Amino acid sequence: MGKSMKQHYEAFSVLNNKHVLNIILLAVLALFINTASYAENIPPLTHNLTKLKNPLAAPALKLKNMDDEIVDIKDLKGKVVVINFWATWCPPCRREMSSLERLHLATKDKNVVLLAVNVGEDMDTIFPFLGMIAPSPSFPILFDSDASAMKKWKVRGLPTTYVVSPQGKIVYRAVGGREFDHPSIQEAVIKLTK
Amino acid sequence: MHDFITVLLLGLMLSFSSYAGSAQGIEVDKSTGIVSWKTGAHGVSFSLTQILPEQARAFYVNRGFTLQQSEAFATSCVYMTVMRNDSAPGTIHFKRSNWSVRVNNKAHKLKSVDAWVDSLKQQKVKQSALIAFRWAQFPVEQEYESGGDWNQGMLSLGLPAGSKFDLTVRWDIDGEKYETTLRGVQCAK
Numbered sequence: 384m385g386k387s388m389k390q391h392y393e394a395f396s397v398l399n400n401k402h403v404l405n406i407i408l409l410a411v412l413a414l415f416i417n418t419a420s421y422a423e424n425i426p427p428l429t430h431n432l433t434k435l436k437n438p439l440a441a442p443a444l445k446l447k448n449m450d451d452e453i454v455d456i457k458d459l460k461g462k463v464v465v466i467n468f469w470a471t472w473c474p475p476c477r478r479e480m481s482s483l484e485r486l487h488l489a490t491k492d493k494n495v496v497l498l499a500v501n502v503g504e505d506m507d508t509i510f511p512f513l514g515m516i517a518p519s520p521s522f523p524i525l526f527d528s529d530a531s532a533m534k535k536w537k538v539r540g541l542p543t544t545y546v547v548s549p550q551g552k553i554v555y556r557a558v559g560g561r562e563f564d565h566p567s568i569q570e571a572v573i574k575l576t577k
Numbered sequence: 578m579h580d581f582i583t584v585l586l587l588g589l590m591l592s593f594s595s596y597a598g599s600a601q602g603i604e605v606d607k608s609t610g611i612v613s614w615k616t617g618a619h620g621v622s623f624s625l626t627q628i629l630p631e632q633a634r635a636f637y638v639n640r641g642f643t644l645q646q647s648e649a650f651a652t653s654c655v656y657m658t659v660m661r662n663d664s665a666p667g668t669i670h671f672k673r674s675n676w677s678v679r680v681n682n683k684a685h686k687l688k689s690v691d692a693w694v695d696s697l698k699q700q701k702v703k704q705s706a707l708i709a710f711r712w713a714q715f716p717v718e719q720e721y722e723s724g725g726d727w728n729q730g731m732l733s734l735g736l737p738a739g740s741k742f743d744l745t746v747r748w749d750i751d752g753e754k755y756e757t758t759l760r761g762v763q764c765a766k
Contacts, residue, residue, distance in 0.1 A: 426624075426659045426661065426727065426729060429724070429725030429726070429727065430725070431724055433722035433724065433726060441582075454731060457641055470709065470712065471614070471737065472639075472640060472713060473712075473713070473729075475729055501591060502708060503704075503705050503708030503709055503712070504705065504709075505705070527754050528705075529704070529708070530708050530711075530712070533712075539716045539717075539718060539719045539720075540712075540716040540719055540728040541712055542713075556722075557626060557726070557727040557729065558719070558721060558722070559661070559725070559727035559729070560725055560729075561720075562729075571580060
């Protein structure tokens with residue numbers, strides 16, 4: 384290493400000090416920019432849905448909501464249904480929740496139903512969480528207490544969201560957090576209603 | 578003065594060469610000291626961020642674990658793991674069982690999520706807490722479409738505090754294999 388250092392020293396010694404300082408300044412600036420790109424530690428939410436090449440028939444989904452009433456996806460045929468699997472302890476689920484409410488507000492009068500399926504938690508945990516979200520979710524929250532619905536829907540990680548067509552086929556999927564109020568997502572959902 | 582400048586330049590050149598070769602970056606949170614390692618390859622980004630034992634304990638106690646039940650996992654060198662298909666040329670598919678870890682140039686086997694769940698069941702962890710544990714882990718198998726599918730979850734390395742390791746993450750696109758390696762990752766002390 385010492386020999387190598389000496390060789391580098393000889394190579395650089397032919398440069399005048401001003402030139403060397405300019406190189407250092409540029410190098411430091413480049414290093415700063417490189418480091419700055421890693422400064423944001425929170426993974427960004429994605430802005431689009433994934434269109435399935437081969438739409439699949441939606442599995443059964445029949446769960447209780449917060450009013451202890453049964454919600455059955457079978458009764459929603461003819462509507463676009465957005466189904467979001469989530470939990471309060473899942474950071475991207477928490478981050479996307481307010482954008483889900485904005486999607487709900489923008490589409491609820493357009494034959495779109497949004498269902499948020501909570502995995503493994505109870506009312507005592509969910510209710511205070513919903514109160515912290517702005518705008519607070521007004522769409523139905525369903526309880527998948529034993530994670531059996533997750534298995535039926537082949538969810539492998541939270542959050543996962545599916546968009547089901549009026550014909551009962553899963554046409555879009557989103558693995559990981561999204562900004563559901565992004566125009567591209569809203570347009571994709573509304574387009575399915577036409 | 579010349580010596581100083583030469584050393585500084587060499588240091589900077591080495592920094593750039595390490596970024597260029599593996600696209601690996603390291604970030605240290607100034608307030609907590611928590612370190613993140615990030616890499617990107619073939620349109621896929623991957624990162625590990627240290628989860629301190631006290632953070633893991635707090636997370637699981639809040640989910641219904643007792644302190645004793647949370648201890649083994651909390652002290653097993655845990656990372657918040659993020660993987661994303663930004664722009665790979667197709668749907669990526671991975672199984673965590675295909676990933677490999679090397680410690681001091683020797684292969685190190687990861688404890689599977691199922692094995693963790695089994696040991697927690699033996700400790701009588703309640704059902705809702707087990708569900709939270711299972712789904713808070715980074716997926717054991719997953720597919721990500723290009724354009725931004727991703728997950729965030731916990732990954733236990735099963736190593737003592739302060740251990741250093743290399744993690745090779747593998748995935749495939751229609752059977753074609755790809756990989757990237759994070760080198761010199763360190764468990765929180």
